[in-house]
Amino acid sequence: MHLNYQKAEPSIKLKTHTDSTGVCSPHLSLKLELQSQSMAASIAVTANYVLQPPPYALDALEPHMSKQTLEFHWGKHHRAYVDNLKKQVLGTDLEGKPLDHIINKTYNNGDLLPAFNNAAQAWNHEFFWESMKPNGGGKPSGELLALLERDFTSYEKFYEEFNAAAATQFGAGWAWLAYANDKLKVVKTPNAVNPLVLGSFPLLTIDVWEHAYYLDFQNRRPDYIKTFMNNLVSWEAVSARLEAAKVASSSSA
């Protein structure tokens, strides 16, 4: 399955396909790997574990998410997950395997193997940057809005549930909008866990590890969540992921 996703400003890369030298290909494309055994089909993975930059400049999310936060969160935390993953899989049978393969293998049904944290966090962070855009927020539309209204009774109810999940994930973790069995649901996960290992398609995420918001909001996680929802979410990315997830589910059904 191949989706050509051309966008005018601001450009949104869903996933770029890197060649073996780690160079991003110039066209924007979404490559789906269908795994017929499970619903946990990944939404494009890079076999080279390259630290992709966010699809916008590091200061482009200001004032809602500071340049300083992006410099540390992407430039240090995300980079470390990628670099440490590469070191960790070197010389093992995980080396060179696609990221989603590593994630599922090392999740090991909840009995986490050492490389899980780095692998899942590398995936989660790339997914997170792509869940946001400059001048984001607002309301979704089209098919996505229709499904949100169907599965949560209203957008406002979804907002409440997503907000609550993000606010009540104790310690480090993530809140997600996910798709499985033709239903949308909100889930929260601890540390590096993501919906891929829970058998669903991630559509949207917010990082609620303290490093994601501490420089800008300190302890005020609720303010961070509100800012994310009102000013940062890229509903275009979420809609595109929903389309891809529906295609992937119907193909593997």
Next chain:
Amino acid sequence: MAIRCVASRKTLAGLKETSSRLIGFRGIQTFTLPDLPYDYGALEPAISGEIMQIHHQKHHQTYVTNYNNALEQLDQAVSKGDASAVVKLQSAIKFNGGGHVNHLIFWKNLAPVKEGGGEPPKGSLGSAIDTHFGSLEGLVKKMSAEGAAVQGSGWVWLGLDKELKKLVVDTTANQDPLVTKGGSLVPLVGIDVWEHAYYLQYKNVRPEYLKNVWKVINWKYASEIYEKECN
């Protein structure tokens, strides 16, 4: 129980600021945030005043507030005999009660340099550390490595196993108190490795925080606890 409640209500007016107060006939204690025994800036440069203030006034206060709420809900659920509500409250109690317990220990584990912060332990604890870890440096290296390796949020501890009469280093996740790793474990030194404990100053470099925090560790308090438990 009833006698204790009556006596406490009589003395309630005379009670100075303590870390607990009694409400209701059952004498359910709720909690208040105690003041730190030093100024927020007194641990600089190891831990910034900004971090100490937010850590104490915001994070610890939130644990106290939420713990009290959970306790009041628990009291009601117990009175009603609502078993599933009681069970459902356990995680809120562990998170927030654990957060309160752990931070009470943490503030005592720290001291300004001019009040002995960073001074190596003497006496029986000092000897025990040398026996079990070779040297204080050996212990520090071990705790720093284990603290750095905690994934997500948690704590690294030096504890005393009362039963086996030996010192142990262990970590706990989130706000789990050390006792969740073993009923006979007594915490001597706990170091908070949640990102809120160091991020504004050390950013992503948790090992640098762990290197510096030892300069303000209050070994006198740890020794007191150790000696009390060993006698």
